[in-house]
Amino acid sequence: MSKQILVLPGDGIGPEIVAEAIKVLAAVKDKYQLAIDWQEGLVGGAAIDAEGLPLPESTLAQAKAADAILLGAVGGPKWDQLEMAKRPEKGLLGLRAELQLFGNLRPAILYPQLANASTLKPEVVAGLDILIVRELTGGIYFGQPRGIKTLENGERQGFNTYVYSESEIRRIAKVAFEAAQKRQGRLCSVDKANVLEATVLWREVMEEVAKDYPDVELSHMYVDNAAMQLVRAPKQFDVIVTGNMFGDILSDAAAMLTGSIGMLPSASLNAESKGMYEPIHGSAPDIAGKGVANPLATILSIAMMLRYSLGYPEPADAIEVAVKQVLADGLRTADIYTEEADTRQVSTKTMGDAVVAAL
Amino acid sequence: MSKQILVLPGDGIGPEIVAEAIKVLAAVKDKYQLAIDWQEGLVGGAAIDAEGLPLPESTLAQAKAADAILLGAVGGPKWDQLEMAKRPEKGLLGLRAELQLFGNLRPAILYPQLANASTLKPEVVAGLDILIVRELTGGIYFGQPRGIKTLENGERQGFNTYVYSESEIRRIAKVAFEAAQKRQGRLCSVDKANVLEATVLWREVMEEVAKDYPDVELSHMYVDNAAMQLVRAPKQFDVIVTGNMFGDILSDAAAMLTGSIGMLPSASLNAESKGMYEPIHGSAPDIAGKGVANPLATILSIAMMLRYSLGYPEPADAIEVAVKQVLADGLRTADIYTEEADTRQVSTKTMGDAVVAAL
């Protein structure tokens, strides 16, 4: 029986970049005779427009039945005035929670061909290769109680709850230690244990789990210092593990260091390695529909999906080689174009076609 | 009657850098015949060692009686194993809370003489001048309930509460809008209103307060995007206003962009402009006692104190001019030394003496 992929283009540039990724998926299916199939579904603003809800029951059922999910991006100004429970983001957050995709892997890699696209000095970022492991189904994103209430004195108060249990911390710790084992063996856990009790427990559990991974060197860093160190000397890091909120902030900063945010894929995995794959960047409503978005992060998300959830490492490698090839050939979408010699600016579609050709 | 300053050297490099700042304070007192006096107090690890508590009653009483406070830094590995309530940081947090120092002003300025010290490309940071206004007595730092409890299934759970009331948001909004009025008139409020209800209220109140400041242009940005934009194009910002936790992270990142984190002072003000002044950097235990720390952030904190809390703008200006003079003369402590021609590396004490001489 063939493996099923649910494709959720979403909003903004989502549909454009996903279209190119699907071309690539079709090409590797053909070439490697993969037993895979896919169907499309609605999520985010697209689902709100069609069905009034960011995560319709039908989409959730499709997602539960699928072996892997490819997501474009969700959100945009069109839906910004909706109340919290009906926003596009709830579609994404609902999928993460319902499928228990707690392990979010966000690589921040500098592509040598794009060294000039970084705003950091070349010597600071050359060869940068960090993996951020972000806990994705807990912490303040999902903690209860939450809301806005009216106090006795008549003024309103907004509140959220930052909460982690030992088992939630332990399972993301394992993902991070195992990732570090396959890399340089260095894991930095980021918390705010000098202020937040929730992260005191986080630090304790990290230490506990570390005993099972004597080959990994564990260190701890406060989140404010981590934000500084990412700017000062990002190459000191191998793998970073942190909670949902800090991971949201630090992974975006880390991705931007590389100058290649349009290039970076991500995986969100559950305990059985079922996963949702998406570019790290957002829905970029300002450039949606113009055919200028970079499809490579989504194409590379396909590679991650083939490798982590579908068990096809060979076509995954082939896609990554093809992407490097088109970069070496000088093709650049607007976000990574720096007017360098022997490069030229191309559209979303030209970039997708070039990857297919390079395969 | 003369104004009273409480001096809290604290831990790590705190005593060394405060000693130089006090030399400068003594020099301007003499030169401008200022009606000021100061006394020392204990806080943080120093207070724990002497009295068993990070914020002794006597220190709190001194602080309440004082017109302004100068703080070095608190914390270090020596006290890292203590339980939360007895850590050095609680001394600092206790002072902020007890004195209601809710308005934290953290400038991130690139000194032209130090342009090379930044890890960012010169064109990205040349002329950088951002002011981060951080709420300092609310949010998740102080929210109740908090702690670590044991669940029914036997596992432990850590929790904190992120909470802001309208009045807390309104008062920091006013500080930020007023600061923006005195600068370029652009205020960016940073939140996570697509996920956290507490920041939905934050955004609403910012919009409300904006009506009283028609000359200030208000924009909103999600915190993950703000972390990215600080790396991508920091000069787009004039004033940033945000809550306690996001402000902690973003202000450290912003300060590091300038390459001059050893240069940046900060002010924490209450409703009556009583304030605590401290360098943005921490206690740097790794270099403590070596005489190499940069005293300029603390010296510039004296200037802020004279201007904001003591009503002496003239000597404040004079200190800032003197600091620029010593930089122009080529003096550099280790943190800002880049082996440039016509510069030389000097000690903490030489730097302090040079500022006094330049006065």
Ligand SMILES: CC(C)[C@H](C(=O)O)[C@@H](O)C(=O)O
């Ligand atoms: C869209 C938003 C809810 C989401 C998040 O905050 O997790 C995004 O920023 C991300 O990082 O995937």
Ligand SMILES: CC(C)[C@H](C(=O)O)[C@@H](O)C(=O)O
């Ligand atoms: C020392 C620590 C408690 C403090 C904070 O988190 O506020 C520090 O990082 C700061 O930014 O002033």
